[in-house]
Amino acid sequence: MNRDTICVQGGYTPGNGEPRQIPIIQSTTFKYATSEDMGRLFDLEADGYFYSRLQNPTCDMVAKKICELEGGTAAMLTSSGQAANFFALFNLCEAGDHIVASSTIYGGTFNLISVTMKKMGITATFVDPLCSEEELDAAFRPNTKVVFGETIANPALTVLDIEKFAKAAHAHGVPLIVDNTFPTPVNCRPFEWGADIVTHSTTKYMDGHGAVLGGAIVDGGKFDWMAHADKFPGLCTPDESYHGITYAERFGKEGAFITKATAQLMRDFGSMQSPMNAYMLNLGLESLHVRMQRHCANGMAVAKFLEAHPKVAYVNYCGLESSPYHALAEKYLPNGSCGVVSFGLAGGREAASTFMKELKLAAIETHVADARTCCLNPASSTHRQMNDEQLAAAGVPAELVRMSCGLESSEDLIADIAQALDKI
C-alpha cells in the first residue's frame, strides 16, 4: 500500500460488525481461563496481553501502523520520544559500552547520552554529521555497540548522510539507530538507506496537534544479531530473567529487538504509552501525509522570505539551495523535509528576543511540529544547560531562532514575521 493509504487505514482492519475506529482498550489487565494459559504468555510462547505496562492492544494497533509506514518488521510505542531513544539505546548497551552519535542531535537526547547514560557506565563519542568517512571510522572503539543520529536534527536542522553512517556502523558490526521524528516516514524511510532501528517522538508531526506525548521504536529486521553475538549478549545469550530465552534465536532478526525491549525493558522500567494517548496519536496519523505537505510548503515559503530579508543573517533550511545540506536533502528528502526553519538575526541575541516578543501568530513554546506556528530561542530554553562552545558545536548559536511553521496560511505567517522584523 502507498504511504498515504497506510496513514489512513494501516495497523487495524475491523472485521464484520467491529468498530470502524480503533478501540480504546482502557484496561490495565486481561483475563484468562487457566493459569497455564497465562503461563504461556509469560514464557513468550503464546501471543496475547496480560498487563498494559508491557503491551496493550490499542498501542499495538498504532505501533503496527507506524511499523508499516516505516517498512519495518516490528514496532512498539513508548510514553515519550525520550523513552523511545533511551530504550532503543539501552536495549543494546550496558555498563562498559560505547555509543557513536552525531553531535547535532536533539538537546534532550544529547543530555540522555552524555550525562545520564554516562552515569550508567555507558560512554559516547560525538561526531560532526558532515565528518569524513575516516573521521567517522576513528570514533569507533572495540566496545562501541551502536551508532545514533537524526535524519533532520532538532533544532540544528542538519541532514544525516544515512548511508555513510550505516556503512560505518556495519563495518564495525553494530547497528545504526536513526531518530526520524522531523521528516516522518512520509518524507523519508531510513530503512531504505541502511538504518537498522528507527525511533520517533510521536509528540511532533505524528500527533501533530500538540495534544499527546509519545514515542515509537521500529525495527527494520535486517541486522544479524547472531553474526555479532559477542557484542550483543543481551540479545544473543539466554535471559535468565526470562526463563533462559535467547531473543535472537527465538524471534530472529525480525522480532528479537522489539521483543526484548518489550519483555525486559518495559517490564522493568514501565514507559508504555497510555491507550488513550495511542488513540489520539492515531487520529493524527490519519492526516499525517496531508499535513506534511502543508508544513513543508509553509516552511519553504517562510525560509525564502527570511533569506531575502536584510535583518536576517542566515537561514537554516535544507530545502534552500544555499543550505550546505541541500544535496543531502535532494537525496534523502526529495518530497520535502519538514516545517521547521531556523535562522539567526543580524542583531544577535537581543534582536531575537524583540522579534519573538512582537510575533502575534507564532507563539513562544517549547514545542515544534504541530498545527499552530510556534518559535523558540534554544539558547535560553531547551539548550540552556550548554555553554556557548557547546551551543556552537550543537549547531544552535545564541542568536538562533527556531520557527516551526504550522498549517496556517503562508501569507499570514509571512505578514506576521515581517511586522515583527520591522520592530527590531
Ligand SMILES: *Cc1c(COP(=O)(O)O)cnc(C)c1O
Ligand atoms: C522532541 C524530540 C525528542 C523527544 O521527544 P519527547 O516526545 O519530547 O520525549 C527526541 N528526538 C527528537 C528529534 C525530538 O524532536
